[in-house]
Amino acid sequence: MNWVLENISFIASLLTDHIVFSLVPVVIGLVIAVPLGWLANRAGFGRAVVVNLAGLLYTIPSLALFVFLPVILGTGILDPINVIVALSVYTVALLVRTVADALEAVPPLVVDAATAMGFTPFRRFVAAELPISVPVILAGVRVAAVSSISLVTVGSVIGFGGLGQMFTDGFQRSITAEVVAGIVLVVVLALVVDGLLLLIGRMLTPWDRTARAVAQGATA
């Protein structure tokens, strides 16, 4: 505990790094995954290709990705961009399928009605299909965010692990308190972010709660 109090500013800067390294990729990944998911959902045959290719990305070991990205991107081996890009790739891998599934689950009658009322395909996507998909997409984003928060720690191997550096540093210098504090902080951060996303989701989709309340009332 003493160690934590003595190093509070060091920990705070690692925590800030950790939040940036883990959540910026989630945002980037989501922005990329939405159009890819849309494409996958539109193209009958392409769907399997896009979804499976995206899924395949997730099987690349994170350590390998951290090491290979500088070669592919031409960045320095110790550039934090590598961490951001690697985690964005994982987010895309997780979310493309989620987005495609969410869009597929939009009731066809609603899509037909929107078309019949004179929405152009793009406007229909923005005004109807995407907002209706939010509950499912958000569930995927929560998984992606938590997974990203945990994966950042691996980046400590190349010096950008956020709180993960407390593991490597603690091990090397045999400071148990540092390792334990690092683990606790990562878990707490994951829980807080997950809770916040849940809250944001509720605020974005008041209609989803009423729909579920009605469904429960009907079965009760």
Next chain:
Amino acid sequence: MIEFRGVTKRFPDGTVAVDDLDLVVDSGRITVFVGPSGCGKTTSLRMINRMIEPSGGTISVEGKDIMSRDAAELRRGIGYVIQQAGLFPHRTILDNIATVPLLLGWNKKQARERAAELMDTVGLAPEMAKRYPAQLSGGQQQRVGVARALAADPPVLLMDEPFSAVDPIVRETLQDELLRLQGELGKTIVFVTHDIDEAIKLGDKVAVFRTGGKLAQYDEPGVLLSRPADDFVDSFVGRDRGYRGLGFLSSDGLPIGDLPVVAIGDRMPTDGWALVVDGERRPLGWVARGTGTVYEDALVPGGSLYDAGAGSLRAALDAALSSPSGRGVAVDGDGRVLGSIGADDVLRGLADSREADGAPGADVGRPVTDTDAADRVG
């Protein structure tokens, strides 16, 4: 006016959904497309607003070829009501209804005012404005669907099996409401259903399709019942078509006979049946021959009432057949008793109308009354 000329739809797998369709939908009337599944009725409807593009032939709306117009723009000018309403689950009722006006570029305030006005038109309570579709019953959702289609006041309304997912009682209410609305609005409505009774009730004209996308008969419902074009239409129109056809024959000139009436507290009739009426001469029920005075518990519920001013032969016959005394109760527009009607009078009236124009029903397009057998005595 919507005109189909030589319209064919062949899907990529070779299925012919609509085969060389020639048909003119009259302005300001309800035209129903009816037929078994796979007959091309929905495909025909959906080609009007280019949800499905025809493979051959031309469709014009108000004289303009639909293919010459931008699809999204064309659709904004044509109301569309889909089965199960197809409302946006993430938007409130008010915003659902305001959809098309907003697409057309109205400002939000205007669009919402218009939406509130339409909620009233279709009979939705104002407090529903802020609710979401999931909080409404199926019937209420379909009212929202109709309001949404009417929001931008399009001259043409396409209705794709709109009432198929609600229970029979709600369906009947929605059908009556649609007829009432149409009486006020006079839209050009194309309505698709697989239910021949719904088609006959709602249609000014009914197009019966057969499997393979061929038009089997296109006529007023009275003609469909009295003179089906072939065996297919005959069997599709179904049982009792003779009886149902009476709904399209006016009962003008049907003789109204005497009817003994009594009030509560009067002496019981000494012979046969008497109709008990209230102070306004409105029927309460029947009493049979007996002694003493007429009291409320002695009343026997009556059958359907026949509105002598607006009723059909079917309403008159049903009144006679459903009455315990064998005499139907004829009332005026205010529900006051005029006299009685017998089943034999109706049959005689039918024979007379046959003689008069040789083709019963040819002159009457829609049921003479929408409420036949709806009002009951007692």
